[in-house]
Amino acid sequence: MSKLGRILVVEDESIIARDIAMQLCDLGYAVLGPASSGEQAIAMANSLMPDLVLMDVHLAGHMDGIDAAQLIRTQYAVPSLFLSAFDGPDSLRRAKQCEPAGYLVKPFEDHQLRDAVATAFASLG
Template sequence: MSKLKVLVVEDELIVAMDIAEQLRDLGAEPVGHAKSGEQAIELAGQLRPDLVMMDVHLASSMDGISAAQVIRDQFDIPCLFLSAFSGADSLARAQLTAPAGYLSKPFDESELGLALAAVSK
């Protein structure tokens, strides 16, 4: 079985590096890192990962939910949302993109492992 290829979309570099390390520890392959919604769409098209780990709140003109919708529509790649904020409005919008899951930050490696296992089925 090949490794799950994951694109990490996170505008905080230290957090992105930590997520990539956790992915490697869990046997997944982080294939790229994007800091904005626009960059996430571009890299998703180029890299064709199995999963996009998408921060909901990005420091760019396009938030993670909007980017996830485009990625789902154009490339049929599932997104696993990450957020330190779990407002009802954001959750409702995220649900419209048929997400692979939702993790609240900070999360630990075991929570990430469960989410990846659910996607890998």
């Protein structure tokens, strides 16, 4: 197991999910998933107990990433770092209510992902 932490990747675009997972693995994190829907993310959080969820805001299915992150935080006390191609005020306002570990706007550079994840883990104590 990784000494840096376990991250559940929730992204409904498989190419993006695979790229993020490879970046995180290269950084030394244990990558769980990917999950492609909010419902799948909740089930995986329950069974895998990640330290952090990297959550896309807009997901396929009936539940968006913000609603899934709120349930995961409430039920399992696992924070989320949001990813979104849309940084509109409504999404940001809703995301803030989940007390996220961070928010990255896609597309992002490798160093931005690295720094956001490192900062999220530092804030977890």
